[in-house]
Amino acid sequence: MARFELKLPKMGESVAEATITSWLKEVGDTIELDEAVVEIATDKVDSEVPSEVAGTLLEILYQQDDIVAVGETIAIIEVEGEDSEKETVATESIEESVEVAEIEKTIEKGLEVTAIPVSKTSDAGKFYSPLVRSIAQTEGIAFEELETIVGSGKEGRVTKEDILKYIKEGRPVPKNIEASNTVEKSAAPIQKVVQKEVQKEVQKVVPVSINGEDEIIEMSRMGKLVSKHMVSSIQTAAHVQSFIEIDVTNIVKWRTRVKDAFHAREGEKLTFTPILMHAVAATIRKYPMINIAMDGTHIIKKKNINLGMAASLPDGNLIVPVIKNADQLNLVGMTRAVNDLANRARNNALKPDDIQGGTYTVTNVGSFGSLMGTPIINQPQVAILALGAIRKVPAVIETVEGDFIGIRQKMFVSHSYDHRVVNGALGGMFIKTLKEILEAWDLNQDF
Template identity: 35%
Template sequence: MSVSVTLPALGESVTEGTVTRWLKAEGERVEADEPLLEVSTDKVDTEIPAPASGILASIKVAEDETVEVGAELAIIDDGSGAPAAAPAPAAEAAPAPAAEAPAPQAPQAAPSTEVQEPAPAPTAEAAAGGGSAEGTDVVLPALGESVTEGTVTRWLKSVGETVEADEPLLEVSTDKVDTEIPAPASGVLLEIVVGEDETAEVGAKLAVIGAAGAAPAAAPAQDAPAPAQAAPAPAPAAPAAAPAPAAPAPAPAPVAPAAPAAAPAQAAPAAPSIAPAVVTPVPSTPAPAAAPAEDGAYVTPLVRKLATENGVDLATVKGSGVGGRIRKQDVLAAAEAKKAAAPAPAAAPAAAAAKAPALEASPLRGQTVKMTRMRKVIGDNMMKALHGQAQLTSVVEVDITKLMQLRARAKDAFAAREGVKLSPMPFFVKAAAQALKAHPVINARINEDEGTITYFDSENIGIAVDSEKGLMTPVIKGAGDLNIAGISKKTAELAGAVRAGKITPDDLAGATFTISNTGSRGALFDTVIVPPNQVAILGIGATVKRPAVIETAEGTVIGIRDMTYLSLSYDHRLVDGADAARYLTAVKAILEAGEFEVDLGL
């Protein structure tokens, strides 16, 4: 039997995906739910799991090829005839061995008792996506303002397993974001209503958690492969009656191989002598399946690869993800800690390092690598903006000495009161938003198809954030109505979500104006590119101390001041040079006045 692997729906607005890497090669063995390939969509990379166990017979879509949602990616074949056929007719396969068992295995009534007819029933219902189990419903929660549905990518628990409240239960993928859904209550997973790769609307029932009783239900669904492989075993079992109880056991009771933990527990009270027969075949069949797991925790191939490249032992890494799962950021942090610990014994080079930081050669030197999907999207957007707009840049110099002194006075109390650090960035955002209210031509959009101009009545400011995947611009909605504390909290929240890979589509949409802090990396100023559907972007340069001419009551003097450059790139089709200069002058005046005492509680 063959099972088709198709590209699932990855979000409401996602219609296609690009295969970036196959994790298995043709002819390799794959297990159900094991990561099979990596697919990239706009802004997000995700893994597609195998829908069934078997042999990867054919790969239909090569790496770097783009296909639409629903397109066939590969074919998984049963190979020997059993593994692939099991997942679909699981409900039919279970009763068959039970009916045949009494004839060849008359003396072993205990194994057939262990099968327990009620157990396969919930599994069949779960496989069909239905059922009538009673208990606590697990529903798909609201995952964003514009998200109306989600696709179940992986169940972290099987029917019959015990779950704890708030424990990760399943993974759901929406447009551009993957997330984990926790269990709403403690109990036993009685029923799975929405299977993997199926899409459900927000509020739809995904599963049912209830009291114990259906715990072994998941076992029969995964056991169909075992009877076929164990079928030849009865022949050698006949000559050696003493050591052979293990071989006859799988034939009448296919439950044993797929549920090594639950089966012995049930066998013990029924007939203690059956325990060896159940345990003996377990090591032979499930051993390959146990290998990919690490101490029972799921670790993605990307994390494993990253750990191998950096020489990080995953057993020593503490996961920061939900349920303690190890994320890419955890591995990178462990690698940095390892590097920092290595040169510690050498105290002598410390003085030299203070004068000139040592630069290590990048491993990318001399290599030709594939361009990531994110890099392509950024490139396309930048080229679209440059080709569709008449862009140029104006620059002003700003003395922010008073602002920096004000920040130094307030930062400790501010951090204690608000729970976030007080960086200079919120002051620039506040000044930019205030000036936008007086200069609406900067906070506008050209509607080319209609030949109209929209002047926005709110200041939704995008903040350019540098991340491992590339530049992202989460949006502070209604920035003009926020104080310094509100802007600080929102900036920290959005930047943290970007770097942790938890940013949502809603957070990235709706910007009317953008700010890019290129000075955070030491640049004096930059000619930043105006994003599509906007007419201006503000660039903030590095703040440096240098001598400047100061007008005082006593006369003109020279003093050491905190100086920075502000650059405004704009679309000359709507914004004239005089408009840009007036806006920059307004922002400069707000920053140099430094009248933020009320916001800071001073």
């Protein structure tokens, strides 16, 4: 019998790792060719890894919640045939031990903590997953201390739950932890350990008061990712907003006139979203300094205009698939791209590359009935646009014969931008130009 290595496949140009979310097969199960073996998650996209061969699942090398690099072996499948060099188990050659920089100086006043390089296996052959090793390194748990933890996993392996329980309930506090939290620059890894332990001592977390009628709900993986991303953006960018009201009466009338013919000719439903996204792309071309990203103190001016489009997932969460080179699409091409991404988002069929590489984001808060919103910037971008609901309102109409009151279709647009690099003039002129493009819509144009 031969042993086949099931590796984590490449899932996109910018995807380097994934998290194991659940195993669909257990050791000993029979696997068919192209049958899904494991579910993985990359950022916000969930997907399955199929088997390239038929056989029996012999060994699982990573557990649920472990983070795995692309190209690493995640399982061993026994297949018919003889072993070959390519099919032997070689996890040692794929995965290197976690290393930290050599500590040249110790903490002032003699803190008795050493650097924490954590090996993948002990002398006795006990395996430690990347997630467990990462937690150990972050918490300052030396390899010798890690080996004292009793594991509840397969063959006594230490799981994420084991090490977190150990940290919470049973770990002794390092000696002299209160001595000092000042370290030399070369001892940066130790500094993080000290600061973390000191914070545990001085911070008093007030528990949330609950009663028997309250329900405790664990945040979903998506919710945790979004929460972390949003808080990081608020702490990073200096958010400021500009608002403008746009008369889209001509667009509403034009769409009403052409939508049936559009669907008959192109086979696509024409909504307001591609019309508005097409105008946004044209506006970005006029103001390329909105299409930038921040990298520390450096500004990266993006060549391509890749529009992120907030879309709904089946569980109610939002995801931001990206329309690549949006300024190069005509209205028909934009409609196809918008509909395709929206449909695949609703069916959980987006690929990792579909949500990568965005340079500017648009969110349609009007689809939920909101008149306007103040969206949070999608880092490392520097601006995001919120489209409000289109509604009929009484408005003053200026004519050569004088002003009069009439019913018009209008919407508010909110522009959030990073005031570190986008000033009020640029942020305001951007949506003013967008307004001019949309209000100049030709009622008689074709599509």
